[in-house]
Amino acid sequence: METIEKGRLYMPPKYKVVYEDIKNKINNYIYKTNEKIPDGDSLAECYNCSKLTIAKALDLLVQEGMLIRRQGSGTYVKENLSNRTTIELDNISGYSKKFSTEHLKSTVIDFSIITPPKEIAEKLNITDEYIYKILRLRSVDNDPQILEETYMPIYVIPGLKEHHLEGSIYDYITNELGFKIQSAHISIKGDEANSNDKLYLNLTESDFIIELEKICYLENGKIFEYSKTHHRYDVFKFNTVLVNNI
Amino acid sequence: METIEKGRLYMPPKYKVVYEDIKNKINNYIYKTNEKIPDGDSLAECYNCSKLTIAKALDLLVQEGMLIRRQGSGTYVKENLSNRTTIELDNISGYSKKFSTEHLKSTVIDFSIITPPKEIAEKLNITDEYIYKILRLRSVDNDPQILEETYMPIYVIPGLKEHHLEGSIYDYITNELGFKIQSAHISIKGDEANSNDKLYLNLTESDFIIELEKICYLENGKIFEYSKTHHRYDVFKFNTVLVNNI
DNA sequence: AAGTGGTCTAGACCACACT
DNA sequence: GTGTGGTCTAGACCACTTG
Helix, strand or coil: CCEEECCEEECCCHHHHHHHHHHHHHHCCCCCCCCEECCHHHHHHHCCCCHHHHHHHHHHHHHCCCEEEECCCEEEECCCCCCCCCCCCCCCHHHHCCCCCCCEEEEEEEEEEECCCHHHHHHHCCCCCCEEEEEEEEEECCEEEEEEEEEEECCCCCCCCHHHHHCCHHHHHHHHCCCCEEEEEEEEEEEECCHHHHHHCCCCCCCEEEEEEEEEEECCCCEEEEEEEEEEHHHCCEEEEEECCC | CCEEECCEEECCCHHHHHHHHHHHHHHCCCCCCCCEECCHHHHHHHCCCCHHHHHHHHHHHHHCCCEEEECCCEEEECCCCCCCCCCCCCCCHHHHCCCCCCCEEEEEEEEEEECCCHHHHHHHCCCCCCEEEEEEEEEECCEEEEEEEEEEECCCCCCCCHHHHHCCHHHHHHHHCCCCEEEEEEEEEEEECCHHHHHHCCCCCCCEEEEEEEEEEECCCCEEEEEEEEEEHHHCCEEEEEECCC
């Protein structure tokens, strides 16, 4: 399972190996829906590790809504529901599995470097820093679906060029810059379409959009993005799993 | 911090005590935004526990979006953003903190016991079980905001009466029955208002709503609720934090 | 009573950041 | 180099359910 990253041999931690393996077993119905999987001691012996490592791996799957652990009883596979949303840097990544890049298109409406207004600077937690301002239209088969307004500090994401925007900014950040995403704080609401929405998303006077506001963190603790995306309501769907941890 | 539950002395685990204490320190700005909190060894000494217990407590706060941990650097308090959504059994619990029960009203439109149609039975993962069907209108200051369609198996939630519906079903389940919620799988989308929405939410022909679909699990592994809530778009807001754990 | 998950420890070692 | 978080172990004991 080891890979080469940045020219170095990268060996994933044991709990991640166990996590991946059990996740595969669930997805391939080797561990069947609503059934119990082997107990912690057995798994620890099977994977040649401690119980705690097994628990850590299983807890990840609980967090993703794939397992439920019941004290005194066992660990069970949940009904196969919509899995937890991965962080959608792309805003359209839900589709990127369904549609190849041939069908996806990003049209850059505006790409400039600005001094952020106070409101944006606060969201990005910066002072006196230049930022990129990006306005993009995301389409599937030339059908416009998402109008995206993105702000990113230059010093956090250096070297961003217009051609990156025509593809995936996410790919640039993770693959070319080698950064990892830590988290995203999001907020979802509905609203009437504004003039830009009507213009670019081909909406009529009476239409509505779903607005997804997002603040994204890198693993180094820096906020790298604040964005507002307006989604045509008929193509928007957001799935997630909330787990009670306390 | 110990409490009496079901006539027994309940002593919370150490990591939960630490979690609560640090959460309070963040909310009261004893640990300030963007600043580093003490390292794991110090906290372990301070709380008289092992490093692992501290890590477990801090990881909960990372999951809630309040902290960020950086290997080699430290643990930092994040910008105070909207916290992670708690499981909203109530559908209106976001308001229950803002508005007292005097302002909140639940009007029961339908409360019946039925044999579920196939689609609902599948969502609830049951066969040959009777279920409650509940249609409620939730209002704030007599302003109708949410139309809620709920299905619950009788054998999972016994003894539900109409007067419970006028208050909070959540309170009945957690306080009177003493059950705990494990998780909720949710899905959010927008849609045009249907005839019921127009009727009960006072919408016009052109209006639209936000639909929140939800499947809820108890700690005993049973699904106790499948619901669809239609929210007037101008009063809907959903916040959450997505954390990259893998 | 037996089985299973949950909590917790003390300590070891590694990976990474900072300076 | 020092400090910090991340991983991992072996084992102990507790809480809960009943496969």
